[in-house]
Amino acid sequence: MTTQTPAKIIGLYGLPGIGKTTLLNLLKELLPHDAFAFYEGSEMVANAAGGSLDTFRNADGNTNNLFRAQAIANVARECTASGKTGIVTGHYSFLNAGAESPGVVFSAAETRHYTHIIYLSASGEEIEQRCRDDTRARVPLAAAEINRWAAKEVKELEPICYRNRILLSVLRIEQMSPIKVAEVIASLIQRFHLQSPALNEHRVTTVMNEFLSKQSATLQSVFIFDGDKTLCDEDTTESFWLFDFAGYSDCALRQAAQLYREIGSSSFTKYCAEVTSETHVVPELRNIIASVEQHEHTAVIVVTFGLRRVWEVVLRGLLENVNVIGNNPLDEAGSEYVVTPATKADVVAQLQDQGLEVWAFGDSPLDLPMLKKGDHHVVVVGKAATRSRSMEKELASAIEDGSLPDIAQLLSSPQDCNICPSLRKAHEQIGRYLATEYVFEVLGLSECTMLNVHGKLDVGYRLQHEEQILIVPLIRGGEPMAMGVSNVFSEVMFLQAKSPADMTLKHLNRCKAVILVASVVNSGASIAEFVTHIRARRVSVPVVVVAGVVQADAVRPGGSIRKMALKNDIAIVALQLSDNKYTGKEVTDTGARLFNTTALESE
Template identity: 35%
Template sequence: MQAQTPNRHLNEPSVIEIIGLYGLPGSGKIFLLDQLKQELGREHFAFYEGSEVIAAIVPGGLDAFQKLEELEKVAWRQLAIDKIRKECASSGQVAVVAGHFMFWAESEETGCQVYTQNDLETFTHILYMDFPADVIAKRRLNDAKRIRLSVSVPHLLKWQQAEKEELRGLCRSHGILFSLLSSHPRLLNKASALLKNFRLHTETHNLFCAERTMDEAIGADLSQLETMLVMDADRTLAAEDTGALFWKAVSCSDALMEEGCPLKKLFGGPLGYSYTAFRQAMLLYEEAADDEKFDALCQDVASMVTMHPEFVSLMQVVAEKKHIGALIVTCGLRRVWDKVLEREGLSKTVKVIGGGRIADNFIVTAAVKAALVTRLRDTHHMYVWAFGDSPLDLGMLSMAHQAIVVVGEKQSRSKTMDHALTSAFDSGRLLARQVVLPSNAPPRLDTTTLPLVKLTEQGFVDSVLRRRSKDADIQVHHATGRNAAKLLMTPMRNASVAGPALRNSHHQVGWYLAVELLAKLLGIEEYPIPHVQGHNTSGYRLLHEKHTSIVALMRGGEPMALGVSDAFPHALFVHATRPSDVMLHHLQGQHAVVLVDFVQHIRSLHASIRIVVAAGVVQSQSVPSLTQALAGHADLSIVALRLSDNKFTGTGTIDTGNRLFNTTHLP
């Protein structure tokens, strides 16, 4: 990912929107400026003709200015743009300034640039009137208001191309949004729509629009939804990059369009993947086609996209469940993915949050993706699964409860993702698994750091479909009735067993609960181990074992917790006598916590970590009261050796804690 340049479009009082309106002399800048005055009014906008501002501040007016040396002209031009900026800072209006970028006599080898450094530091947007050179030549010839030198159409075309290329490069290096205005019957509507958008749009406003759109998309089902699948689109749901396909389609339909994908040059430039860069991408799409042509191009691109069947299958299963929703959140073109989903019969159950046009009202950045997942998790209290393939997805993957990195063919996958993933893992910001599509592609990193999962495996599907309602009963997993449980519980119930023997019994129960119930509940992962015959083979361990915390409730809970620790030797082991002994650093970066008590305290430290309470015996009658007491604590389970209908509570000489440590004789 490219380093991001400072953003000039944050919602700060100090940022003043100054929009330049450029084009060749005779292109109609002043005519459009006058039309915009009538269309937009002067409440929010102030309109300036650059030459008039110069004439007003230079003693002797424009005639005197033309006689000055070039350095003196530069000084006055800088004063003119400074005057406009100060006036708009005072009024709060958005300035629209018609001006010139360069003058170029046909007899000269190169043009004379008339922009200043102050212009580059002041303008936030520049619109360029990109009219056909022959049209401009006729306008110059027929201009009754001023005498213009005769210039050939080839020279006007060369002049225009030079201005567009230089302006586009300067704008990107200075964080200025740039767009072309083409000759069109609806030019005024297009220009006024852009100006209104420029006036209102900030990163804060952009996020507000994205959140509102997401809330409206899921609003009708909000009360039923417990789980949300949030998926990136390009190179996640399908191998194709729809942005590249779009620009290939544009170049095929427009002989004048340069070949290659302009997005690659944009995001590979000084703007990187910043908010400004994505806004600039939106303006490129606006330049490329009007609404009708854009829709047709999106249809062509959608027809070239083949969704991974594994994702189609998963979405079809999810569509049958009222408690699970699915969203595509894409930095790419919403319209393309709307059409892809419609073709797959998924458009009614899977919503697309994305942009691409001014009419969408927002663009999706990496920060927006992360914020939407956070909103689903913290505001709407949903359990979130996130699927993504690139560094732009790391934020949302980190914010989700479950993160799945989608890995494609080696030659087409993101080249920077390995380094970004390693950095996220090392910093503790991310815990994830990977799915390889197609299945014969090599995995990223290694399957120890990034364990493999298959979207079609029943265990994975079941984990996605699991109910997580705040009002649902706590999940109790137990071994009651199994022969192993009968054997293991015997010494625990035998009053004559105490001290080391009883501690060993509890240790065995902890180990059994870990390998029999916890491993099934939390999942296991495959990893390579050396075989006794000298080759490597597959071994298994708890999924995310290094990111699991085992909390031993002192003193009686320690023997059983040590048994769990024996089964999961790489898990973090924490001794706790009281809730405050469990601290935030015991949970940060962890995937799950296995404990005996302190559920309320754990939730106060970490709202979404998975909690499993391990116990030898759970009274059947206590489950409803536990459910009521712990309502709202999603992702909470209990594993127990057995359920019991016996309400007996041991005290004194028959108290379990006293028997474990031979303290039955103490008062």
């Protein structure tokens, strides 16, 4: 026997006098009756109570709950049988005459059937006036009391809806005519009515078809990246997602989209701009993306639970053609979609159906369906403070059960390490990375003869004049990074120089180039001292500064380091620009942490 899909049931809620009955009657004129069924909640409760609201009002609390449960169950049963979406007026709480405060009448049974609740909100003054104009008897309340009552209802409804996966929309309708309210609500209800997993999949497929239609006929491989906590260390939506429900379910993502819509287009745009300015792609993946972009037979797609607009802007400087499949709450109702874990796997499958090889990059269990589906899978391990806590266990299980047939490759961003050996190792790795990726571009490569793994002579490459290049770490803080550079260029000379005077003319006369290494470059004063010393003795010798962090203002037009670099013809290779400024004593705090002398230097 075929199981019927439960119907969508949309509740119209709000305080007495807000205009729910008027709204329902107008919706009957605006929405097609072959798709929607309309219910006055009080009538349904009266029917469940034997046809009389007095019976309901005079019953005890438990009996009232049974009547309400029967009423909403009847609505759900009728709508499921007809295939229609139900629209029901209702109350979360009610104030009876003589009662000191409103009593909650919303029951657990209603949480089992409602899929959406639209809560109508207006100022206390407006509702107070509406109640005065209403011919029905209303308990008289002052505007301030009405405002407190409405705020309490919303505050209590939010966690109930989020826990039970009921999509909640709170709409302010003050100063709006009844017909305008009805038109806004009708549009929202149409959006809710159209939402379904099948339609969501169809819309994503349409987006993918558009992507494929724009690709070269030589396309062979597609690199798919998750966004938040994969391409960057942070979750770009975390500062906005203040509601609490489990996971990235379809309902959770649609609730997020609805919240974005409710703040309005201008506020949403401003929020996206703020997030974008603070979002930076991790260097390792930035380089992979840049490399992929250079080849006609490869392409990049970002498939993210986050906001499409944010990632399109973040990637604009990296990619000529930015392809992002992500959530955009401002899409028209007929084209909107949300990205779920299943969506990511479906994207991989659609690419593979076209004969394309897929590389999948992700960071959490939510990405595992995509990772498992990919031809190659890369697990990105970010900072310890932000990485997924459950991924290690889930990943081990996936490898063990064979759903990830080969061992996942790990890409690690520089980690937050406070233990000095780990910090020194991290700095050494940064040195290796900068040497491998950038220093050779400045100083050039030359062919050399080398032994291959079979013990035979072969042609290889090394840094030009490698044995005549001098590496000098500045202060002790630059030493671990300098070791990383020298590990890449094994024949370079390594000089410990506490001050520029330690670099004698004898040292400099033997050099074809000098590499100065510093963990942090702030004003550039120390660099300037060494460069001035070198230029006084060797005017034309190439000088390269390798740094972990460079203070951003110092390299901008007019900045001290920029001026020095242009004047002395030096190149600067850095992992990161920072807006932070350090002002302190000669021995930097970085050096103290690298060599575990912070406690000694604080005395």
